[in-house]
Amino acid sequence: MEEGTSKLPTHCTDTDGDYAVLQWDTREDCEVRQILDRIADKWSLLVIALLDRRSLRFTELRREIDGISQRMLTVTLRQLERDGLVSRTVHPVVPPRVDYELTPLGRTLHSTIQSLVVWTEQHQNEIARARSRYDIRSDAS
């Protein structure tokens, strides 16, 4: 199961100048690239960000994430569960109750995601201005 053809060095840490440089695997099928695609997903990001602090039920998540369909929430939660980032707890009651919460691994990711969200909130006006500038220039062309 360990690779035979030098598969998966995945990244190497290198020193260039006076600080560490991260050089990741350039291959498309690289593990890191695949995982990034998953967690940087439109819906995954929101689910992880919302599962801060307390567990949420399926319907609560759906209500919080405007625009998500039942199908996409299910798909997203299954992926996150598969990746060990979210845990799913079924309470055997009627009507059914299912709680989702971050696993310890998921919680370590949460802070990084949160800083991405915070960055976006703090810079949204700057980005909006940049877009206006760009669009005006394009119109003038």
Place this chain on the structure above:
Amino acid sequence: MEEGTSKLPTHCTDTDGDYAVLQWDTREDCEVRQILDRIADKWSLLVIALLDRRSLRFTELRREIDGISQRMLTVTLRQLERDGLVSRTVHPVVPPRVDYELTPLGRTLHSTIQSLVVWTEQHQNEIARARSRYDIRSDAS
């Protein structure tokens, strides 16, 4: 242009317990959601991460990002340029030379993106194990 129907509070910072809680706009057309979709994009993430330290030419970026098509690199770079995250410099020489580099705004985003990449690298094995566990359970069902 300022909203008339209480548009765009976009997020409010709230205190609950002993630390700040971020509650963002749940609306789908919210600015933050749109921007997150852009920067958390599969290719954008990689471009921003690669543009650390030095500017890169179009072809250099294409070589570094395995699997990206010319079209998608162009599209991605235009979006990042529009958002004011990447600057495009055309050198009037033959053959043409175009350099891309992070703007100051882009550089502030870079560190956040980088920590996402680092998180992924550090936890890829843990995720791979979680996936195996999940897949084995599913097979057994």
Place this chain on the structure above:
DNA sequence: CGGTATCCGTTCTGATACTG
């Protein structure tokens, strides 16, 4: 309530051909 299964339009993306 919390799903699954299916259908089907839209969107994304790569391949290809062409250009300044």
Place this chain on the structure above:
DNA sequence: CAGTATCAGAACGGATACCG
């Protein structure tokens, strides 16, 4: 070299119907 334009196939994602 660094693109643009076009097109077709694949993937995404919503709507709907149904189930434990």
